[in-house]
Amino acid sequence: MMLMPRRDFDVFDDFFQDDFFRGKEKTNLMKTDIRETEDSFILDIDLPGYNKEDIKIDVTDGYLTIHAKTENKEEKKEKHKYIRRERFVGEVNRSFYVGDDIKKDEVKASFRNGILNLEIPKKKDEEKEEEKHYIEIGD
Numbered sequence: 001m002m003l004m005p006r007r008d009f010d011v012f013d014d015f016f017q018d019d020f021f022r023g024k025e026k027t028n029l030m031k032t033d034i035r036e037t038e039d040s041f042i043l044d045i046d047l048p049g050y051n052k053e054d055i056k057i058d059v060t061d062g063y064l065t066i067h068a069k070t071e072n073k074e075e076k077k078e079k080h081k082y083i084r085r086e087r088f089v090g091e092v093n094r095s096f097y098v099g100d101d102i103k104k105d106e107v108k109a110s111f112r113n114g115i116l117n118l119e120i121p122k123k124k125d126e127e128k129e130e131e132k133h134y135i136e137i138g139d
Contacts (some may be wrong), residue, residue, distance in 0.1 A: 010062070031045070040120055042117065044117055045117075047111075049070055055116060059104045062096065062100040064096045064120065065093060066093065069090070070089055072089045107119070
């Protein structure tokens, strides 16, 4: 018995949809929504299948970097043969420029239901609030 989805079977289309022809990029990993509030930016990052312990967040040189790692925890002595494996196993990284003023302890993070939520405060730029000095135009 062969398990196949109910649709028209097209070997040609299936052949070119394989990861080999699409490259190594995984465009469906770490999809991110960014919202802006009055005082902060909020990032919602999809990380399904990851545990909280597998996620590392760092702020260095103005960049917020999220690193997540998942491993295949199945036993080596498998009694079955996979026909297709689509679940991702490995490491992913994503970086966002947040500015040099943001420090690690200012970023708030939570992880629930496969979604990493980060809140990054906005910094008030005091220099911009100073009086403007215009350049005089000569004759």
